[in-house]
Amino acid sequence: MPNVYIPYLTTVTERRDETADVRTLRLEFQDGAVAEKFAFRAGQFGLYSVFGQGECVFCIASPATRPGAIECSFSYRWGGKVTTALSKLDQGDTVGFRGPFGNCFPLDEMKGKNLVFIGGGIGMAPIRSIFETCLDERADYGDILLLNGARSVADVVYGDKTEEWIARDDISCVKTVDPGGDTPEWDGKVGLIPVVLEQLAPASKNALALVCGPPIMIKFALQSLEKLGFTKNQVITTLENRMKCGVGQCGRCNIGSTYVCKDGPVFRASELDRLPPEF
Numbered sequence: 001m002p003n004v005y006i007p008y009l010t011t012v013t014e015r016r017d018e019t020a021d022v023r024t025l026r027l028e029f030q031d032g033a034v035a036e037k038f039a040f041r042a043g044q045f046g047l048y049s050v051f052g053q054g055e056c057v058f059c060i061a062s063p064a065t066r067p068g069a070i071e072c073s074f075s076y077r078w079g080g081k082v083t084t085a086l087s088k089l090d091q092g093d094t095v096g097f098r099g100p101f102g103n104c105f106p107l108d109e110m111k112g113k114n115l116v117f118i119g120g121g122i123g124m125a126p127i128r129s130i131f132e133t134c135l136d137e138r139a140d141y142g143d144i145l146l147l148n149g150a151r152s153v154a155d156v157v158y159g160d161k162t163e164e165w166i167a168r169d170d171i172s173c174v175k176t177v178d179p180g181g182d183t184p185e186w187d188g189k190v191g192l193i194p195v196v197l198e199q200l201a202p203a204s205k206n207a208l209a210l211v212c213g214p215p216i217m218i219k220f221a222l223q224s225l226e227k228l229g230f231t232k233n234q235v236i237t238t239l240e241n242r243m244k245c246g247v248g249q250c251g252r253c254n255i256g257s258t259y260v261c262k263d264g265p266v267f268r269a270s271e272l273d274r275l276p277p278e279f
Contacts, residue, residue: 006098007097008029009030009094009096012089014026019155020154021077023074023076025095026062039067040060043266045060045100046059047243048074049082057240057244060072060099061126062128065132066136073128102246103265105210105266113207114205114207115141117210118149119149119157119211121217123213124213125212142206142207144170147174148162148173148174149196152181153177176188202228204231209230212237232268233268235269237267238266239265243265
């Protein structure tokens with residue numbers, strides 16, 4: 001069994017600027033045997049390291065149905081040491097990767113159901129992983145709706161991909177920006193995610209909703225979903241809470257007796273209700 005504290009070596013083979021301060025790195029494993037055997041499930045996360053600078057936690061943003069490489073999307077808006085170092089990497093540079101860790105979205109339960117995906121800002125990264133996993137196995141699911149929201153047009157994460165998703169005729173994809181965040185050329189909706197969600201009014205029958213974004217967005221999106229008839233068992237989200245070791249040893253990510261890295265990061269809304277008030 002591999003040592004979970006020793007990172008795999010990966011090479012940056014592509015980098016894409018999603019916004020002015022969100023970048024996606026495509027990483028390929030340097031060891032061919034690792035590349036061939038590596039697998040993960042949508043919703044899991046990893047620890048990415050720049051040697052000499054440290055490591056930090058991000059979800060795996062690429063779909064689990066496309067082996068051979070992984071992608072991470074991260075914001076370096078606040079100038080953290082490791083995210084700043086990651087943002088300076090270019091093709092050919094080496095990144096350490098430990099993982100995958102954590103639980104995953106319940107794909108087996110999702111099959112045959114109508115799915116509502118709701119992503120806000122960089123919260124689109126874990127949503128993208130499960131969303132594209134489902135698109136790659138489109139016949140296994142019912143109606144699919146994606147709502148991608150951002151503060152402004154310039155902050156829309158995966159803007160190019162969103163246009164591709166909008167063009168598909170087998171799913172519904174809606175983009176929105178906060179009031180005042182639009183431009184004359186903007187052809188999407190203008191409104192906060194919970195407001196637009198209620199306007200779209202997806203049916204709750206035989207459906208699951210998957211939500212990720214800033215905590216305040218999640219809070220009000222959950223309230224909107226409840227208005228639309230979704231029970232808390234029908235709503236699934238994912239948390240990032242000061243995770244460091246990935247295996248429940250350092251105690252950085254605990255909320256009461258719950259460890260986000262081991263018991264999560266994917267939780268149902270009903271499970272969040274059982275967590276201490278600090279969340």
